Amino acid sequence: MKNVLKLAAAVLIAAVVAVPMFAARGSANFTQFVALGDSYGAGFESNSLNERHQVWSWPAVVARQAGLTVCPVTATATTPCFAVPLVSFPGFSNELLLNSVVPAPVIAPAPGQAAPLMLTFGRPFNNLAVPGATVGALLTVTGAEPPTQGEPTVVTMSRFILRGQGTQIAQAVALHPTFIALWIGGNDYLNVAFSGTPATLTSAADFKTRYEAVLDSLIAGAPNAGMVVGNLPAPAGLVPYLTLVPPVLVDPTTRQPILIGGQPVFFIAKDGNGGVGQVTPGTLIPLHVRDKLAQGFGLPPALKNIPPFSLLPHTGEPLEANDVLTPAEIATVIARVAEYNAIIQQAASARNIPVADVKGLFDRAAATGGIQLGPVNVNSAFISGGFYSLDGFHLTDLGYLLFGNEFIKTINAGYDTEIPLAGIWQLYSNNGAFFPDTANNLTFTEPNRGMSDAAVKNIVTFWAQPTVKRLRAVGH
Amino acid sequence: MRSLRLTVVTIMACLLSASAFASGFAIPEQGAKASGMAAAFVATADDPSAIFYNPAGLAQQREMAVYAGATFINFSNEFVGDPNSPVTADAEGKYDRHTFIPPNAYFILPIGNNLTVGIGTYAAWGLRTDWADPWAGRYISRDADLRTLSVNPTIAWQTSDGRFALGGGVEYRRARVFLNANRLSLNPFTGRVADVANTRLASDYGDDIGFNAGILWKPSDRFRVGASYRTDMDIELEGDADITQILTGTPLDAIVATQLPPDQPISTTLPFPAVAAVGVAFSPNEDWDIEFDINHTTWSRFEALDVAFETTPAASFSRPQNWDDTTAFRVGVNHNATDMWDVRFGAVYDNNPQPVEAVSPLLPDSDRIGVTVGTGLHKGPFVLDWSVMVLHFKDRSTEGRNPEGFNGVYQTDAVLWMANLGYRF
Numbered sequence A: 001m002k003n004v005l006k007l008a009a010a011v012l013i014a015a016v017v018a019v020p021m022f023a024a025r026g027s028a029n030f031t032q033f034v035a036l037g038d039s040y041g042a043g044f045e046s047n048s049l050n051e052r053h054q055v056w057s058w059p060a061v062v063a064r065q066a067g068l069t070v071c072p073v074t075a076t077a078t079t080p081c082f083a084v085p086l087v088s089f090p091g092f093s094n095e096l097l098l099n100s101v102v103p104a105p106v107i108a109p110a111p112g113q114a115a116p117l118m119l120t121f122g123r124p125f126n127n128l129a130v131p132g133a134t135v136g137a138l139l140t141v142t143g144a145e146p147p148t149q150g151e152p153t154v155v156t157m158s159r160f161i162l163r164g165q166g167t168q169i170a171q172a173v174a175l176h177p178t179f180i181a182l183w184i185g186g187n188d189y190l191n192v193a194f195s196g197t198p199a200t201l202t203s204a205a206d207f208k209t210r211y212e213a214v215l216d217s218l219i220a221g222a223p224n225a226g227m228v229v230g231n232l233p234a235p236a237g238l239v240p241y242l243t244l245v246p247p248v249l250v251d252p253t254t255r256q257p258i259l260i261g262g263q264p265v266f267f268i269a270k271d272g273n274g275g276v277g278q279v280t281p282g283t284l285i286p287l288h289v290r291d292k293l294a295q296g297f298g299l300p301p302a303l304k305n306i307p308p309f310s311l312l313p314h315t316g317e318p319l320e321a322n323d324v325l326t327p328a329e330i331a332t333v334i335a336r337v338a339e340y341n342a343i344i345q346q347a348a349s350a351r352n353i354p355v356a357d358v359k360g361l362f363d364r365a366a367a368t369g370g371i372q373l374g375p376v377n378v379n380s381a382f383i384s385g386g387f388y389s390l391d392g393f394h395l396t397d398l399g400y401l402l403f404g405n406e407f408i409k410t411i412n413a414g415y416d417t418e419i420p421l422a423g424i425w426q427l428y429s430n431n432g433a434f435f436p437d438t439a440n441n442l443t444f445t446e447p448n449r450g451m452s453d454a455a456v457k458n459i460v461t462f463w464a465q466p467t468v469k470r471l472r473a474v475g476h
Numbered sequence B: 001m002r003s004l005r006l007t008v009v010t011i012m013a014c015l016l017s018a019s020a021f022a023s024g025f026a027i028p029e030q031g032a033k034a035s036g037m038a039a040a041f042v043a044t045a046d047d048p049s050a051i052f053y054n055p056a057g058l059a060q061q062r063e064m065a066v067y068a069g070a071t072f073i074n075f076s077n078e079f080v081g082d083p084n085s086p087v088t089a090d091a092e093g094k095y096d097r098h099t100f101i102p103p104n105a106y107f108i109l110p111i112g113n114n115l116t117v118g119i120g121t122y123a124a125w126g127l128r129t130d131w132a133d134p135w136a137g138r139y140i141s142r143d144a145d146l147r148t149l150s151v152n153p154t155i156a157w158q159t160s161d162g163r164f165a166l167g168g169g170v171e172y173r174r175a176r177v178f179l180n181a182n183r184l185s186l187n188p189f190t191g192r193v194a195d196v197a198n199t200r201l202a203s204d205y206g207d208d209i210g211f212n213a214g215i216l217w218k219p220s221d222r223f224r225v226g227a228s229y230r231t232d233m234d235i236e237l238e239g240d241a242d243i244t245q246i247l248t249g250t251p252l253d254a255i256v257a258t259q260l261p262p263d264q265p266i267s268t269t270l271p272f273p274a275v276a277a278v279g280v281a282f283s284p285n286e287d288w289d290i291e292f293d294i295n296h297t298t299w300s301r302f303e304a305l306d307v308a309f310e311t312t313p314a315a316s317f318s319r320p321q322n323w324d325d326t327t328a329f330r331v332g333v334n335h336n337a338t339d340m341w342d343v344r345f346g347a348v349y350d351n352n353p354q355p356v357e358a359v360s361p362l363l364p365d366s367d368r369i370g371v372t373v374g375t376g377l378h379k380g381p382f383v384l385d386w387s388v389m390v391l392h393f394k395d396r397s398t399e400g401r402n403p404e405g406f407n408g409v410y411q412t413d414a415v416l417w418m419a420n421l422g423y424r425f
Helices: A004-018 A058-065 A135-140 A153-161 A166-174 A204-223 A287-294 A327-350 A358-366 A397-416 A429-434 A453-464 B001-015 B032-036 B055-060 B254-260
Strands: A033-037 A094-098 A106-109 A179-182 A227-228 A266-271 A277-278 A371-373 A376-377 B065-081 B102-109 B115-122 B126-130 B143-158 B164-187 B194-201 B208-218 B223-230 B233-245 B264-272 B275-282 B287-299 B304-309 B317-321 B327-337 B342-350 B368-379 B382-393 B408-425
Touching: A004 A166, A033 A058, A033 A166, A033 A287, A033 B143, A058 A179, A058 A397, A135 A166, A153 A358, A153 B287, A166 A204, A204 A327, A227 A327, A277 B115, A327 A453, A376 A397, A429 B194, A453 B126, B032 B327, B032 B342, B032 B368, B032 B382, B032 B408, B055 B115, B055 B143, B055 B164, B055 B208, B055 B223, B065 B382, B143 B208, B164 B264, B194 B254, B194 B264, B208 B264, B233 B254
Parallel strands: A033 A179, A179 A227
Antiparallel strands: A094 A106, A266 A277, A371 A376, B065 B102, B065 B408, B102 B115, B115 B143, B126 B143, B143 B164, B164 B194, B164 B208, B194 B233, B208 B223, B208 B233, B223 B275, B233 B264, B264 B304, B275 B287, B287 B327, B304 B317, B327 B342, B342 B368, B368 B382, B382 B408
């Protein structure tokens, strides 16, 4: 009896000691890792979704660091790998390439016609992120929607990612995931860059309902899976797409504001209430409005008789209210994102899901001095900064790698794992030149354009490197 | 004599560089007997390598002799990147070359009853860190190579009873340095970080003259006390920077071409420390000698590696080192097992001079502990000394404080084989 008591006490103590210090739900078992999200999750870059960058999407970065390999196009349903809906180069749509930077940047789409490479893949993809997806789209879009004129991007893209087999959530659950990573919400507010008005923002109430529904649906379908989500960035200026065109007249050769009477010349725009006036400092002009400015829209009537402005057909006519984002409108967006983040934090905490600080990453990139990473400085400057891709909206491979690292950090903290971060040396282009060619288990369907052979080889050989020893997550 | 001189010249000509095998870039293994006692030799100094360890020890040697040999250094090393650093996570590295053979040679000549003169040559300073491609730290250093060569004429005098001796010498030291690194840049045309240039800095030989001195006191047949001192030096080096563009095949190349500095003369000054050593030796009987040494090395002179570019001064750089003085502790035992055979043991604990911020691919130093065994074989006028040292470097972490963001753990182990052949005329 005494021995039994002793044994019972020992068992009790062992049970108490064995309770993990962290409270994250499920466990960090990456056997069946599934990611849901939007264009950032898909690895959309330079206005394109294609295989060159899909393998660097943040879910692919996390998967590799957790010990998985990204599926080659030849993989079958039973191949143990992280499946991604690969699209051939130049992608959907044709990837923007930087052709020159001197004297001025020339960015143009790559020629060619892309095709999805894994339409018949025999199971749902592990990376289910669909460009254009909002929180709501995760619950509704399946890829079976009939084509319509001017349909949303998320519907078009879902045809080869979700393939009519169910929503992102349904397909994630169908994979019996052991770990789920989710980053969604960007399209609930960044569409303001195209609409030009905060009226298109998802309301906080809708965001809350939908975000919680997403989490609860996933938990209901995979109650034992580990999970991680991320908060939403809102750096000043949001994205380069909104900051590249200043709200004043600029000399295209010097790129300095043209001063008339010692003052910069602010564009004119409708105020949405029937009035017209000069925009104020801090107003953001989306990049696509450049085309209207080139025709003279937005230039004050005072310039009508001054060449060369007098030669433009629309000088003196105001921009539409939705062509500009006023400081008040920007403030509305920033405040809404703060609401979204509070909702994400609260919803995740209530369900024991750790939250990756994606917002912090974007803030650091946008801060003075950027992020110094060994030999390079990564910052939010367009083209030279290395963080935002050539569409001024999505990230570069390097940006997504850092994005993935934020998730890895959060998984490690929440699940007490030691998954190594992705090192930026993975993107040192000349690494590949040192590896043998024979490790190539992936062939690209298009000849290499816009990227050095060494860089391509780097990706291929990196995939082929043994990754087993990277697997340090618990649950294995 | 003529053939002897030729031998010395030949050995000098083939002196090789070596990685650092005492703190910093010092190599105190300059004789196989001394090394068998873990270089605890300043109060013994009874073979021609006394020129290096304690010149006063020459005076007790009353026969013309030559003593020459080499240290065969073989080591394994590994860098393991900090898994929590986005610069180095999962990065690994090793040196390409693992074997170095710094040789030494000494000649001594007694004059009269109290004087001995001698000349020695050795490579007691040097390092090589030649990282094998692909090396994630190549933006800091791919290859660093410091070679030195010393010639050290020496004179020593002892009292007629042999209880007290003084010695001193002049050391002429030559040194050259070679640094190789790549420049990396974001390439907006590929979205990758591209190697855009290789910088190869190679100095010519520079030189300086210093002094060494020592005393050896034998208060009784059982006790000996020795001390030696070697002055510091500053060797001014001039050389050339070869900056070679690495083409990326993108329009970035044209931009890089306009920004790269041209090939040009460079200069630097390499500080060498002073070394002070004291030792006491005790002989419980005539077959056993036990010696304890303490070495103090003024590494704090190495404040920075400053390289000045002559044509484009903006390209000049300064790598802070801020090293600290170091103290090493050595114990050595020599046992005359038979008339023919000596057996030796030793151990050394050597502090490293580097603050954690200075630990880099250029020279990742760490505290090290070593044990040695060796033998001496006496046959007529010949002596053959042999020893081996197993040297373990403590794992050295940058603790996340490398100023260039290159963080991780450096691991090193080494085995040093030493052999010297001596002949007494």
